[in-house]
Amino acid sequence: MTDDRSSPGQKALGHGGLALVLALVLIPYVYVIVTAFKPAEEIYDATWLPQRISFDAWIEVFEVNRFHLYLWNSLVAGAGSAALAILIAVPGAYIFARKEFRFREPFFYMIVGTLIFPFILLIVPITITWIRIGLFDTFIGLWLAFQIFAVPYSMWILRGYFAGLPKNLEEAAMVYGCTQFQAFYRVMLPLAKPVIVSVLFLAFLQGWSDFLFSNMLTTGDGPRTASVAIYASTAGGERVDWQVLMVMTLLTGVPPVVLYMLAQKHLAKTFAAT
Amino acid sequence: MTEFDGPQTRRDFLKKTTALAALGITTSLTPDLVFAQAKTDLKGVTIDYWNMIGVQNRLVRQLSESVVKAFEQKTGAKVNVTWNSYGDIIGPKYRTNFQGGVKPTVFDAFDRWTGQLRPFLRPMNDFIENNLDAQTRKGLQWTLPLVQDQNRGFKDAKNICDLPFALIPQAPVLARRDHFEKAGLDFTKEFPIRDTDHYIAVCKEIQGKARIQYPTEVYGKIWDFGDTQLNGWIRSLDIETSDFLDADWTKSNATSEAWIKGVQFYVDVYQKHKLSSPNTPQSTDEEAVDLFIRGQKSIVHCDILNRGTLLEKMKGPMEDGTVQWGPHFPITGGKSGSSVFLAMATFEIVRQEGPDAALKERAAFELIKEWLLPENQIAYARTAGLCAREDLFPKIVGAPDRYGEVGTAMLKGAGVWNNHPRSVDFQYNLLAPHGQKALQGASVADELKAYAEEVNAALKT
Numbered sequence: 001m002t003d004d005r006s007s008p009g010q011k012a013l014g015h016g017g018l019a020l021v022l023a024l025v026l027i028p029y030v031y032v033i034v035t036a037f038k039p040a041e042e043i044y045d046a047t048w049l050p051q052r053i054s055f056d057a058w059i060e061v062f063e064v065n066r067f068h069l070y071l072w073n074s075l076v077a078g079a080g081s082a083a084l085a086i087l088i089a090v091p092g093a094y095i096f097a098r099k100e101f102r103f104r105e106p107f108f109y110m111i112v113g114t115l116i117f118p119f120i121l122l123i124v125p126i127t128i129t130w131i132r133i134g135l136f137d138t139f140i141g142l143w144l145a146f147q148i149f150a151v152p153y154s155m156w157i158l159r160g161y162f163a164g165l166p167k168n169l170e171e172a173a174m175v176y177g178c179t180q181f182q183a184f185y186r187v188m189l190p191l192a193k194p195v196i197v198s199v200l201f202l203a204f205l206q207g208w209s210d211f212l213f214s215n216m217l218t219t220g221d222g223p224r225t226a227s228v229a230i231y232a233s234t235a236g237g238e239r240v241d242w243q244v245l246m247v248m249t250l251l252t253g254v255p256p257v258v259l260y261m262l263a264q265k266h267l268a269k270t271f272a273a274t
Numbered sequence: 275m276t277e278f279d280g281p282q283t284r285r286d287f288l289k290k291t292t293a294l295a296a297l298g299i300t301t302s303l304t305p306d307l308v309f310a311q312a313k314t315d316l317k318g319v320t321i322d323y324w325n326m327i328g329v330q331n332r333l334v335r336q337l338s339e340s341v342v343k344a345f346e347q348k349t350g351a352k353v354n355v356t357w358n359s360y361g362d363i364i365g366p367k368y369r370t371n372f373q374g375g376v377k378p379t380v381f382d383a384f385d386r387w388t389g390q391l392r393p394f395l396r397p398m399n400d401f402i403e404n405n406l407d408a409q410t411r412k413g414l415q416w417t418l419p420l421v422q423d424q425n426r427g428f429k430d431a432k433n434i435c436d437l438p439f440a441l442i443p444q445a446p447v448l449a450r451r452d453h454f455e456k457a458g459l460d461f462t463k464e465f466p467i468r469d470t471d472h473y474i475a476v477c478k479e480i481q482g483k484a485r486i487q488y489p490t491e492v493y494g495k496i497w498d499f500g501d502t503q504l505n506g507w508i509r510s511l512d513i514e515t516s517d518f519l520d521a522d523w524t525k526s527n528a529t530s531e532a533w534i535k536g537v538q539f540y541v542d543v544y545q546k547h548k549l550s551s552p553n554t555p556q557s558t559d560e561e562a563v564d565l566f567i568r569g570q571k572s573i574v575h576c577d578i579l580n581r582g583t584l585l586e587k588m589k590g591p592m593e594d595g596t597v598q599w600g601p602h603f604p605i606t607g608g609k610s611g612s613s614v615f616l617a618m619a620t621f622e623i624v625r626q627e628g629p630d631a632a633l634k635e636r637a638a639f640e641l642i643k644e645w646l647l648p649e650n651q652i653a654y655a656r657t658a659g660l661c662a663r664e665d666l667f668p669k670i671v672g673a674p675d676r677y678g679e680v681g682t683a684m685l686k687g688a689g690v691w692n693n694h695p696r697s698v699d700f701q702y703n704l705l706a707p708h709g710q711k712a713l714q715g716a717s718v719a720d721e722l723k724a725y726a727e728e729v730n731a732a733l734k735t
Contacts, residue, residue, distance in 0.1 A: 040586050044568045064332055124370050131374030216367055219376060220322070220356035232359040240560065241332070 032253075036246040043242050057243035067248055070229040074208050074252070077225050080143040081207030082200045085150035090196065092151075093158030094184060098170070108159065115152045119212065122148065127216045137222035145213040150203040157202075157270065161195040162188065198270035201263040205256050226252045317350030319630065319637045321379035324356045326363065327440070327619055331582050333657040337650065345644040351637045363387050364698050377624045380638035385424060385436050385618040386701070389693035392425075396623045397433035401639040410646050413663030414438065417618065424690040427523030436620035436693075438662040439645050440654055443684040444615045445502045445559070445575040446677075447600040448584075450591070453572035456484035466600030466680075467573070470507070470539055473603065477549045480572045487551075489572035491562040492543045494555035494713050496706035501617070501691075502559050503575035503602060504709075508536035509689055510604030510613035518700045518729070519692045526700070526729035528722045537709070538718045539605055545715070555710045575602065578659040578681050585657075592675050599680040612687035618662065621645070660685075696732055704728050 006014070035043065039054035061067045096108045126145060127136070135141030165188065173183035189196070214225040230248045234240050260267070325338055335357075342353045356378065362368055363383050371377065372394050388395065402411060402418075417438040425431045447467055454461040457480045467473045473490075480489040493502055500518075509516035515530035527533060544550040551557060551565075562574040567587050578599070584592055591597045604613040623638045625631075644650065648669070651661035655670045660681045671678035694700065708721035 041589070044564060044587060046568070060332065064335065124366060127370045128374045131371070131376055136374070136376060215362075216370065219358075219371065220324075220354060231361065232357055234359075 032246045032249055035243055036250050038243055040241070040243060054243070057241070057247045060241075060244055061247045061251070065229065065233065065244070065248070067226065067229060067251065070224060070226040071251060073223045074225040074227070075255075076139055077142045077146070077210070077214065077223060078204040078207035080139055081146040081150055082203035084143050084147060085154045085203040086196060086200060088147065088151050089154035089158055089199065090189070090192070093155045094162050094188065096155065097159045097162035098188075108155075112152050112156050114148070115156075119148060123212060123216050126213075130217055135217075137218050137220070139223045141217050142207070142213060142223055142225075145217055146203075146207045146210060150206055154199045154203060157199055158192065158195055161192055161270070165191060194266040194269040197263050197266035201259055201267065204259065208256060209252075315350060316633065316637045316640065319349075319351040319633050320354065321351060321634055321637050321641065322354045322356065322377075323638075323641065324358050324368075324378040324381035326358050326360060327382050327658075331579075331658055333582055334654065337653050337657075341644050341650055342641070345641050348644075349637065349640055351640070353641065364702075372624075379626060379634050380621060380623050380641055382439070382619060382621050383436075384442075385421065385438065385620045386691045386693045386697045388436055388620070388622055389425070389428070389697055390695040391622070392428060392435060392693075392695070394624050395435035396625045396635055397430070397435055398437050398623060398639065399432075399434050401636075402434060402437070405636075405639055406643065406646075409665060410643070410663065413665035414646070416664050417662055420616065420618070420690045421620075424693045426521065427519075427692065427694055436618075436622055437642060438618040438620050439642070439651070440619035440658065441660040441662055441681070441685065442577050442579060442617040442619065443602075443660070443681055443688060444506060444617055445577055445602055446680050446684060447573055447575055447602065448563070448566060448580075449573050449598055449600060450566065450569070450571075451596045451598060452591075453480050453484050453486055453489065453569075456480075458483055465598065467603045469603050469606040469608070471606040473573070474543070474547055474549070477573060478547070481549065484572070486570065486572050488570075489549060490543065491550045491557055491559075491565070491571060491574055492540050492554060492713075493557050493559055493562070494706070494710050495558045496702050498558045499709040500701045500705045501615075502577075504536060504540050505615045505691075506602040506613040507539060507605045507608070508532045509615060510608030510610050511535055513610045513612060513689060516610075516615075516689060517692055518697070518705075519694060519733075523692060523694055524733065526726035526733075528705075528726040528729065529719075533722055534719050536605065537712060537722060540709075541712050541718060544713055555713045578677050581659070581675075581677055582657045584675075595674045597675055599675055599677050601680050601684045612689060614684045614688040616685065616688035616690055618690070619659075699732065700729050704732070 031048075034048060034050065036057060037053050037055070038045075038050040039052055039056060042050055042052070045051075092111075096104060130136040130141045130145070135144065169187055169191075170180070170183040173187045174180070178186060208225075209227055210225070211227045211231065215228045215231065218224045218228065226248070230245065230252065233248065234245055323342065327334060327338070339355075342355055345351065346353055358367075358381075364387060369390055372391055377394060402414075406414075414437070418434055421434055421436050421438065422431050425433075425435075449461075449465050449467075451461045451465075454464060454476075459476065459479055464472075464476055467476060477489045480486050492504075493499055505516065509532075512530065512532035514521075515527040515532050517527060519525070520527055544554040553561075559574065559576040559580070562571055563576050563580050563583060565571040566574050566576075567584070584597065588597060602613050604610070621642045623635055623642075626634045645654075646663065648663070648666055651663050651666050652669050655661040655666075655678070660667075660678070661670065667678070667682045671682070691697065691701065705725055708725040712718045712721045
């Protein structure tokens with residue numbers, strides 16, 4: 001870090017260091033973007049810029065791989081998972097934060113404690129169960145499976161935020177004629193907007209980029225997500241079309257980045273407050 | 275090797291094969307015109323086809339789609355195609371889905387990965403006997419004993435549950451003529467490689483004179499340590515103990531002399547001769563092909579499946595003969611007469627239930643028959659390997675890179691790996707870590723002993 005009292009040499013060193021770190025972070029992304037526009041015959045050329053800009057990989061991704069369908073599935077999987085996580089976690093976290101009842105702490109830590117359980121151990125029993133109860137290869141099945149992770153960490157974040165709000169807020173609302181639910185709905189929820197947006201973002205991100213459940217719980221023309229489609233295009237076999245893979249990677253990576261930029265303020269507030 | 279003699283120009287090859295492949299695509303897209311007499315009425319029947327072979331290779335995927343379309347038009351049946359990855363069948367997905375009741379009617383796979391699913395598979399002996407035309411049956415006949423052999427540990431080994439449609443002999447050698455010439459070697463005399471002594475000598479010449487730092491590669495990564503060139507070297511020393519398991523699937527063969535000698539040579543290429551890159555414990559044949567394309571490798575073992583990539587990425591050298599295939603070669607002194615294992619891409623039909631079960635199974639076989647038509651077999655072979663039908667081999671030779679000549683020559687006396695329900699573990703998951711330790715300096719004999727103990731313990735459970 002440099003400040004106003006730093007010498008020009010120190011400043012130059014600081015900025016140089018930052019530039020180096022920035023380059024290290026950005027180079028892989030730049031390479032992905034450049035490769036996505038390279039023709040197949042130039043993929044292994046040790047040059048940064050393509051001699052000819054090619055959209056072949058982009059056409060293949062949409063026409064042959066029909067990747068837009070998988071992106072749509074990821075969107076629905078992520079959005080549904082986020083909505084469900086909020087519906088379950090917000091009231092749950094509120095109760096655990098603001099109400100006194102027996103075994104409150106053990107119950108809460110039982111829920112949050114599931115986060116340390118290795119999910120991969122659940123995958124086979126969940127798959128068999130989902131097949132038997134008709135949830136296999138459905139969005140609902142995916143949304144429910146994602147909650148195994150989304151609900152505990154959402155409650156963890158939300159509870160911390162609700163617990164930090166002044167205790168007399170609800171009392172004041174009730175003095176002014178609100179019921180308990182109205183106090184929650186009209187006072188607490190608006191105050192929790194930044195953290196709810198953050199949790200929505202994180203839960204969406206988990207559903208959007210999940211591979212484990214999405215791969216095991218879907219098949220065929222069902223709600224197979226983009227991450228599974230990328231896997232199918234690279235796992236095994238003797239051929240990796242790097243330019244196609246890079247296009248898929250870009251298309252899958254851009255929406256979370258855009259969402260992050262939109263939710264950035266709320267995320268900063270959330271992590272400062274919890 | 276006289277099979278590789280005789281100059282072939284690109285024009286010769288194209289003349290012979292383009293017309294056939296074009297017929298394949300044409301007949302697939304407009305089947306009514308050409309195969310009207312072969313129509314089979316399966317109207318109203320819907321089958322599920324889990325497709326693995328076409329998922330990664332654009333050309334194979336397009337061929338696969340046209341084959342399915344042709345089948346639908348000819349028969350009136352409908353096919354729901356699901357594209358799956360290799361990892362789905364190697365990993366728990368297929369097994370879990372099958373056990374849960376989510377199963378296709380027909381799927382394709384590699385021959386030695388289906389043992390875990392055998393209870394779900396419908397034998398095809400009756401279909402082969404009664405529903406396959408004489409020419410196709412004759413062309414495939416030679417593969418059936420191999421299929422039975424690799425399933426020898428099952429009580430119903432005589433049942434053909436895996437019907438080959440494509441072949442991947444392990445593993446031919448890809449060489450760059452320009453590197454040989456740069457090192458002052460006469461390519462016509464020094465290639466194909468004769469044995470491992472010759473291999474080391476040629477690589478050292480190239481390393482020293484052509485300044486290719488690591489002219490070849492042995493592979494340490496999980497999927498390639500146990501299925502590319504190592505097994506052929508072991509087989510060249512002793513056929514009997516070259517498979518991962520013994521004849522009746524009761525114990526591992528890995529402590530045999532042939533295994534120890536074969537793995538030791540494999541390690542020596544990297545450790546002693548310094549001909550393989552520092553990345554060897556984690557390297558793959560796909561990466562070696564990348565380096566080969568970039569001119570950083572001179573001689574690499576790889577599947578003919580890589581041919582599509584090579585044609586796309588280095589078309590010129592493939593067509594002017596700069597890049598050539600050669601057969602896998604024995605360890606010096608290996609007198610077994612075979613240095614090849616044959617992997618086969620196969621079709622499987624899943625036992626169906628319900629009133630229309632027989633009809634669905636028949637429809638599945640009709641789809642397989644579509645894949646076995648000459649034009650589709652040849653079109654597949656041109657981009658991704660060898661077709662299974664022996665009678666069509668003459669149609670796939672003549673390319674300047676000689677993939678057809680080399681691939682078919684390697685089939686003579688080739689062995690097959692067992693299809694034990696845990697073959698994936700034996701061949702990949704359990705073996706590779708020990709192989710990697712050996713590559714990093716551990717005793718080969720000790721690592722193979724430890725591996726054999728793990729396999730033997732697994733066989734008892």
